[in-house]
């Protein structure tokens with residue numbers, strides 16, 4: 407088992423609550439969400455039809471896709487509301503000295519996307 411390799415992706419101040427922020431690590435699009443001061447990271451591509459979720463809306467730990475309204479948990483990646491049925495990959499996050507770092511190794515495969 408290999409150790410996670412964290413990559414700096416943003417400043418903590420760049421990810422305020424209720425505002426999804428898209429970053430990329432090695433070509434993988436990742437959506438950062440601040441939930442009560444804790445940063446969570448999920449794959450940025452909706453598992454329904456390839457929409458960027460950073461264009462959507464956040465309600466606490468719920469991320470809504472702007473295209474057809476699927477809702478995902480940004481903590482677990484699970485689908486909370488259809489039409490999406492497959493969960494999002496999630497990523498490990500660390501915060502150090504006001505900087506956000508992400509381990510780009512997903513916890514599960516993305517069903518519609520290679521990364």
Ligand code: FES
Pocket residue numbers: 452453454455456457471472473474475476488489490
């Ligand atoms: S593309 Fe996200 S719900 Fe359809």
